[in-house]
Amino acid sequence: MPSxxxxxxxxxxxxxxxxxxDPVKRGDIIAVVGTEKAxxxxxxxxxxxxERLIAKPGEKLPVGTPLAMIRVEGEAAVPxxxxxxxxxxxxxxxxxxxARKLAQELGVDLEKVxxxxxxxxxxxxxxxxxxxxxxxxxxxxxxxxxxxxxxxSMRHAIALAMARSNREIPHYxxxxxxxxxxxxxxxxxxxQPRSIENRVLPAALLLKAxxxxxxxxxxxxxxxxxxxxxVSSEIHLGVxxxxxxxxxxxxxxxxxxxxxxxxxxAGLRDVITRARSGRLRSSEITEGTITVTNLGDLGVETxxxxxxxxxxxxxxxGKIVERPWADQGMLGVRPVLTATVAADHRATDGHRGAxxxxxxxxxxQEPEKL
Amino acid sequence: xxxxxxxxxxxxxxxxxxxxxxPRKIRPEENLREALDIDxxxxxxxxxxxxxxxxxxxxxxxxxxxxxxxxxxxYLSSKLPASGM
Numbered sequence: 001m002p003s004x005x006x007x008x009x010x011x012x013x014x015x016x017x018x019x020x021x022d023p024v025k026r027g028d029i030i031a032v033v034g035t036e037k038a039x040x041x042x043x044x045x046x047x048x049x050x051e052r053l054i055a056k057p058g059e060k061l062p063v064g065t066p067l068a069m070i071r072v073e074g075e076a077a078v079p080x081x082x083x084x085x086x087x088x089x090x091x092x093x094x095x096x097x098x099a100r101k102l103a104q105e106l107g108v109d110l111e112k113v114x115x116x117x118x119x120x121x122x123x124x125x126x127x128x129x130x131x132x133x134x135x136x137x138x139x140x141x142x143x144x145x146x147x148x149x150x151x152x153s154m155r156h157a158i159a160l161a162m163a164r165s166n167r168e169i170p171h172y173x174x175x176x177x178x179x180x181x182x183x184x185x186x187x188x189x190x191x192q193p194r195s196i197e198n199r200v201l202p203a204a205l206l207l208k209a210x211x212x213x214x215x216x217x218x219x220x221x222x223x224x225x226x227x228x229x230x231v232s233s234e235i236h237l238g239v240x241x242x243x244x245x246x247x248x249x250x251x252x253x254x255x256x257x258x259x260x261x262x263x264x265x266a267g268l269r270d271v272i273t274r275a276r277s278g279r280l281r282s283s284e285i286t287e288g289t290i291t292v293t294n295l296g297d298l299g300v301e302t303x304x305x306x307x308x309x310x311x312x313x314x315x316x317x318g319k320i321v322e323r324p325w326a327d328q329g330m331l332g333v334r335p336v337l338t339a340t341v342a343a344d345h346r347a348t349d350g351h352r353g354a355x356x357x358x359x360x361x362x363x364x365q366e367p368e369k370l
Numbered sequence: 371x372x373x374x375x376x377x378x379x380x381x382x383x384x385x386x387x388x389x390x391x392x393p394r395k396i397r398p399e400e401n402l403r404e405a406l407d408i409d410x411x412x413x414x415x416x417x418x419x420x421x422x423x424x425x426x427x428x429x430x431x432x433x434x435x436x437x438x439x440x441x442x443x444x445y446l447s448s449k450l451p452a453s454g455m
Binding site: 116188191192196197199201203242244245268269272297 | 388390403407409411414415417418421427428430
């Protein structure tokens with residue numbers, strides 16, 4: 001059972017896509033696993049032959065439990081779905097794998113089910129509702145529905161991760177105000193000749209500044225594992241994305257330090273779209289080395305974040321607001337952004353956190369160099 | 371294109387972004403982003419969707435005007451050829 005996040009303790013095998021004796025090659029999707037947040041298709045990491053299927057569909061298993069044995073070409077059989085297993089997005093257009101399986105078990109015709117997922121996708125609770133309605137017609141007037149199972153599961157997963165964070169991580173918080181005049185002016189000129197599809201939002205520019213800032217203060221980019229800081233050489237920016245039906249996911253834009261502002265914008269649009277339609281890959285869910293959360297759209301000015309373990313920092317951005325700003329004895333009005341960092345005091349001290357915010361400010365004063 | 375057709379195009383574009391919402395329930399002067407809980411990415415996607423549906427160019431400088439359904443209808447209608455009806 002692959003681990004798909006700090007908050008995942010177990011998963012349910014939904015279905016096998018292979019049987020004993022089937023040849024498989026690296027990257028093939030061999031199974032579907034249900035987690036608290038989504039159903040995910042699991043890839044195999046070895047090329048060989050399926051020797052034995054150990055887990056049965058419907059079984060709930062702890063992370064790390066072997067699901068199957070794969071005989072690698074010329075070697076002894078190895079457990080399939082190792083910890084590093086990755087998954088591919090669920091590409092079914094109309095119904096999630098769990099919904100399909102449940103529909104088959106309950107004898108529900110998916111053609112007659114109204115999907116309530118993103119884009120009308122039929123989800124497990126839609127099938128359960130359809131099955132329930134088929135056996136007992138409603139006798140009461142409509143009452144507010146309790147949270148659906150997926151919402152409750154999502155809440156539970158978030159609760160586990162955040163409780164662990166508050167229990168284990170000694171947070172410290174720092175904030176600074178950044179004059180965004182130059183950054184916004186530069187962005188305006190950058191966007192002016194571009195078609196609407198290729199325009200860049202300030203959020204992407206901020207991600208670029210974070211990636212560059214982390215190159216100057218790498219101790220904020222990594223994990224606290226086995227009582228020590230493990231700095232990551234790659235910067236995988238986890239971006240907190242709220243889902244329209246409630247809850248949030250933190251997919252990562254991988255190797256952000258190598259991406260241009262335009263590429264970060266494209267990456268951001270891509271992960272937001274797929275997070276909201278339930279089509280994320282496990283590598284995106286599990287590999288974030290730091291989290292960035294931007295609540296400016298909701299009018300929030302300052303974000304005091306909770307670190308997503310085992311990461312060691314979270315960068316928060318609020319709304320860009322016009323503020324009186326004194327500069328070299330002159331008072332003017334400037335667009336001002338409050339940037340914060342919540343960091344793990346086991347991994348860094350406030351001095352390094354402050355240097356990161358200072359770097360962020362400096363970088364945003366020379367946006368053309370980002 | 372009539373205002374009704376423009377409004378329908380907006381509803382269709384919103385349907386892609388907020389499928390769970392019923393945009394017909396939005397009051398004309400209500401703030402669209404607040405009413406539908408649309409963030410800046412969704413808003414950009416809405417404008418991209420309208421550009422693709424209607425062929426209207428929407429400069430970034432005009433985004434600030436497009437806060438309500440009625441403002442959006444007025445803006446797009448003024449950029450489109452009249453229906454002749």
